[in-house]
Amino acid sequence: MADQMQWANALSNRPSLEAAVTDVVERAVKSLAAPADLGIVFISSAFTSEYSRLLPLLAEKLNVPVLLGCSGGGIVGTTLGGETQELEAEPALSLTLAHLPGVNIHPFYLEADDLPDLDSSPDNWVNLIGVPVTPTPQFILFSGSFASGIADLLQGLDFAYPGSVTIGGQASGNSGGRIALFHQNRLYREGVAGVALSGNIVLETIVAQGCRPIGQPFQVTKGDRNIILELDEQVPLVVLRNLIASLDEEDKNLAQHSLFIGLAMDEFKMSLQQGDFLIRQILGVDPSGGAIAIGDYVRSGQRLQFHLRDAKASAEDLEILLQRYQLQHQSSASAIGALMFACLGRGESLYGEANFDSQLFQRYLHNIPLGGFFCGGEIGPVSGSTFLHGYTSVFGICRALEGSN
Template sequence: MADQMQWSNALSTRPSLEAAISEVVEQAVGKLSKKANLAIAFISSAFTSEYSRFLPLLAEQLEVPVLIGCSGGGVVGTSSDGEAQELEDEPALSLTLAYLPEVNIYPFHVVAEELPDLDSSPNAWVDLIEVPPEGIPQFILLSGNIASGINDLLKGLDFAYPGSVTVGGQASGGINNRIALFCNDELHTEGTVGIALTGNITLDTIVAQGCRPIGTPHQIGKCDRNIILEIEQQVPLILLRDLIGSLSEEEKILAQNSLFVGVAMSEFKQDLQQGDFLIRNILGVDPAAGAIAVGDYLRPGQRLQFHLRDAQTSAEDLEFLLNKYQQEQAGKSSPVGALMFSCLGRGEGLYKQPNFDSQLFQRYIKDIPLGGFFCNGEIGPVGDSTFVHGFTSVFAIARQNGERG
């Protein structure tokens, strides 16, 4: 019988960093019967002044070949009684440990200045990451802000590693947004840290963007970079006003503050559903030209559909995707652990109750440890490409390759 993968997670709310580290190490190590070869740590921004002490203190108590982690405005973990918890705006530490047999783990740190030009060959990206593409690696990335070059890095990885999965999030901080990125024994404040996993591991993804479509899909007729100039020979703003006019009173109110554009990721799929769109912000309108500006570059011929977002929609969207994942899991190997990368704009501020996304996840995918953090942007795939999202919860679910034994 093949050696089995093991994951554990421990959570601490001790206000002393030393005490928090001792608690999570003791609990996370105690849940494994084998020595971990990967650690993933998330530290809340309440410890901002102590980021530099974290790795030396952790090294005194935990010996592990590869470690990555970062700071978060909140952290996600599994309490001692197995319940998922999301801890926002308070001292907290989440430590995930994994024993990954027959898995190669490649840690790396890259900064924007090192990234190849987007016209470069795939080999330039492979040389940067130093991971062979033949193994179809699974990537977990933790990045600084947009200036870290994360958008270009995602495009490069998609290009150089076709078939790979990439998930993660942008580190977040407190009021001053001072962030920390951890890679083995080094603390970084910019760039991206990550790991590539090859071998006997699969990362399944759930990307819950929390929106529902309204109206019908349309095709972009004319656009200039991120500005929509024409939709199916109609003036975009007139088409949008007509759509809003057809909504219920409740939806009209919602559309004033929570209206988005969904860009279809497949050129060929006819029956577009939730999850088939990349959700982007509407940045503004030009009443004179009737144009609409959105938060991404577009091209003529792409299909789009307007979307609304609120707490109920976010809940229904995640439940829809979890149910779909559960049905697709039939016959596959069982999940052993998961990571959650959730937007700072979700959590208790959105749902008006704690632990919503994490505990909904646990209702569908039971009895596995969950770790994670609240991000400034969430990294996950839609269709065959990887993006930085907003207001999204991205889950990475780890299991061994193949089918149930």
């Protein structure tokens, strides 16, 4: 029988880091029952003072050629009882181990100064990463305080590796802001720790932005960088006030604190619907001029629609995407493992209950080992391009290439 791809995850909430490491290593190794080729570790910010001890403790008990991960404000994984849990604001350690026959596993670490200019040739990006364009690699990235460069990196990877899939998240920490990135045997505080997987592997994604559109789409008729100066040749703030006035009381209240902009991703799609937008924050308004500043660049001719976010919208959005995935992949049993990258603004603070996103995922994709963390920003593709998101849940589902029909 051919050597098959395998995936295992273990989550521990032991308050002692030594005990937690022992717990996850023993359980993940036993569950995998094959040599581990890749390890991915997530550690709770409750262990902030002990980040530097994690890799030496793992090295004592675990032999894996490629190991990376980061810290998170909340940690996702599989408990001893086999349940998937999201442990927020408490000690937690999640270890994913993967046996990946036929897969080339190439770890890399980057700093902002390493990146080529965006007008550089694809070859410069390929040389930077150190992985050929074919077979098409799949990327998993963990970013630190790299906000200025992460968008350029994602754009560069999309440019140099057409057809590749990139997922991941920005490491998060405690209120003091200390984070950790783990790459092989080293601890970093900034940059990007990544791995390129190429060969007999496919990463499929679900990117749930958790918003619902309100009103109708508008066209940007005048803009400057990230500032909307005209919508349908009208003052943007006037357009927005008229829209809010047309809402029911519940949505009017929601618009006071949970209003977002959705930028249409497909310029040629005539009828836009939920999921066709890249969700961005509204950063501020100019009461005198009526302009609206958002968390992305805008251009004349671009279509957008205002959106609202709440627990109901987030739940419905994720469920719609899971249902769509299930319909498109009737043989979902061939999926062998998954990673989850959720915003710190989701979880129990959004839903009022624990484990919501992960348990909804498991309802549609049964018994798939799932590990992940709560991020400062989530990395995932929308309409073929990769972005850094906020308030989003990104799932990366792994399967062997020959099992991906």
